[in-house]
Amino acid sequence: MKKIYRQGEVSVTALDGVDLSIVKGDFMALAGPSGSGKTTLLNMIGGLDSPDGGSILLNGQALEKMKPSQLADMRLHQVGFVFQSYNLIPVLSAVENVEFVMLLQGMPLQERRRKALAILDDVGLAGKYGRRPAELSGGQQQRVAVARAIVGAPAIVLADEPTANLDSASGKDLLKLMQEMNESKKVTFIFSTHDKMVMEYARRLTLIRDGRIVEDRRK
Amino acid sequence: MILKLAWRNIWRNRRRTAVILTAIVIGLWAMVFLSALMRGIADRMVKNAISTMTGHIKIYHAGYRNDPVIENRIENPGEIKNILQSLPAVRQFTSRIRVNAVAANARHSGGVTLVGIHPGREAGISFTGDAVTEGEYLKDEESQGILVGRALLEKYETRIGHKLVLMSRDASGEIASRAFRIRGIYDAELESTERQFVFVNLAAAQEMLGVNGDVTEFSLLIDDYEEAAAVAASVGRRFDGDDLAVYSWKELLPLVVAVLKMYDGFILFWFAAVFIAIAFGLVNTILMAVFERIREFGLMRALGMKPSFVVAEVSAESFFLLFIGTVAGNLLGAASVAALSQRGIDLSAFAKGIEFAGMSRIIFPVLELGDILTADAAVLVLGMAVGLYPAIRAARFSPVEAMVHM
């Protein structure tokens, strides 16, 4: 798959002939220096961006052929995202942020609330349900983000440098949490990073450089 | 420096600036254009009233105004004529006889105002000069001819060349009547005018009413109708002691004056409303622009800039917005007025309503400098005043506060 960005006169090939297969249950780190194309690749998989060439198949469906509304639907049910920062909707509390996805999916109030509270407990935020993002630490915010990402039972969770804004202790906690979720709930995780410590946690490591995959190994 | 900064800051967010500018431009355009329209209506009303034989200044016998009958006539017109000719302020004048009369033909009879005129001099002073659309205007030597309005012609179901009998009380108190022939038809702005006034030669009227060369009024035109009151006063002084009264058109047409005042008030009200509408948006927009730049302002303060600098800079931003908007709005307003100056706005669809309200059928907008200046001053000055609030807020961002904010 190819992706070319144009910035003024300069065209940058973000991804040049990437060929990748992801297996259900993978806990994969997509590693590379900044500018290597990992964010772009993640955006492609999640249907946030579309390729200039090639195709992306998620559970058998070709993403590059979908309309924006179809992609939105796909993201709603199949994909969860965790970003580096600014993950949460500021006017909603922790539990409301988590509920939001289920609301979009059409789940009734009682069920939503039950599941949201449960998953917040799972990520270790029991008792902080009503806090707004501004009232939570960076690490806590990311936890809520993870909770929200997986509560909708997606096929795959994409995390773009999730620990980059956290101190090392919180970062480790977050990774452990993601690992736990991957194992207990069988959710596929792909996280991008350039941090060696983060790479340690992965069971599959894919190295990307200058838009190309240079290494792909399982531990 | 402040100006350079302010100017660049405005264009940081093009869309936002464009939106508020649109509000200001439309607002100002509306102020200028609509007030010009209203002035146009008022102006027309005044000119129409004046040309319907009021003139700028009138001289009557002292008792005539309350009791417009032939007894209250001016018995020494020749003297007055001489004096008027010697006055430089008086551009043109004429004399008339004007009495209530009854006009009758085989079909119809009704009340009219009989006006005996000098056809030649009258043409230059009142609307009669250009108004005759069918038949002929009166000739100076005419004795049997009469001019009637089209609406009157229709009401009396008659035609050019037919007879019309006029009756009125003459100087000795008897009813005098005389037959005239319709020589011409005139069209006036208002149908009520057409139904009211009939014109004959002054000599014929004098003969019919048994007055030897006397008249009931003099009508004067001066150069600037706004000056009428002053000139009327000075003319009046010349006739001190005689049994005469000199009036300016304002005294003779209190209704028109009242309407003018009403328009004045309404225009002010309109300006106020538009300004308030703009003000809300202006304050909000500048506030948003300011709050976006909290860190920046904090930084400036940390670098040692005085609060007054910040106030000045933000005020300058308000100023640029207001200034551009005002200039553009004025230009648009002037352009719209110019566009309509040829054909005006045609209100014939509301013909009867216009008649009722005493307006004219075609409106030409009239730009009045006073209005424009008021609008511009209000928007600029009050706008800047209102813009002080966000400016002062901006100056209050301390460096610490600012750094924490984002």
Add this chain to the structure above:
Amino acid sequence: MNFIMAWRNIWRHPRRSILTIAAIVFATMLLVFMLSWQFGAYDTMIDATVKIHTGHIQIQAQGYQDQRDMRKVVPDPNEIERILTSLRGVKSYTFRAEDFSLVSSENRTYGVLVIGIDPQKEPSVSTLEDMIRRGRFLEAGDRRSALAGEILADNLNSPVGGDLVLLGQGRDGSIAATVLTIKGIFNTGQDEFDRTMIHIPLEYFQELYNMRGAVHMAVVLCDSLTAVPAVKERIAGALSGIDSSLAVLDWKELNPGLVQAIQMDLVSGFIFYLILIIVVAFSIMNTFLMAVFERTREFGVMMSMGMGPGRLMGLLLMESLGITLIGVVIGTIAGAAVTWYFQIHGMVIPGAEEVARQFGLPERMFPQLSFLSIAVGAGIVLILTVLSALYPAFKVKGLKPVEALSAV
């Protein structure tokens, strides 16, 4: 939850939202008040015109309205009376006859409109009796009595009790001449009435002008303006069988100038309001725009969660609509309150008294709060404000998730 989110988003920037709401409140208040004012004025004008002279409906000979020919008569008023008393919706009625004649006092002569009125029925149809300033109204049994307008009486130098010589032409062309005594002097406030009319008893008019029992018009009053069209149809229907040379005219046809003047005022009013609200719409558009642009990243996150562009737009519109509704509701209530206050106490516009009088309006004017004025006022503001909010909302529709996420 969408409501909760929209509400909280509105109050994220309290000052901004309050300013925006204030603008909408201002606009709505102004419109509600001005429209109530206009409608109130129209009602008063129509009422005055109808009650002073024309009534709601008139029955006349065909063509009489355009050509006031003495000979175009309503020949059998008794017949008309029979019809009118049998019809539903006719509140009161009377008959009149008119002609132009000369009246002279000792040393003045004027041409006036002489109107024959029925002293007993006329007060039920017009307010003439209330306008008597000196002397008294006409009574049954009066013969050579007259009511004169105040300006006319002054011009004639005639007081109550003074004599007037009347000279006119009868229906058959014969001379109508008599001496009348002024019994009462009226003042309607409108120069045209006060200067050019006298009223005499109808029976005497008919005798004097050789009417042979005919009149020139039947004047009918209905219960309300809204009832008029139906009543008019009934009268026309009842007449068509009997006498098709008669015409039935409603107050609009009797006063085309008034109706059009009102229309003109309405139209011009609307133009002003529209322009003002457009200015307001642009003035507050920035609020809606900022709400979009400041949160681009947030939208990106929401889209990443699976929120479709349509839903996103819906959320935004809900916010804008929220602000708008708050403003319109408060504005309507406040506007209605202010209008209500002046509806009770009335308002005098300085400088406009003279003009008002001439058009039959009292000096103290009362705005008239009505469902229409509120609905139209609030409606215009609502529609234009929502339109103004649509532009930013549509911008969101075309937003690409990736772009949104990379925004700051």
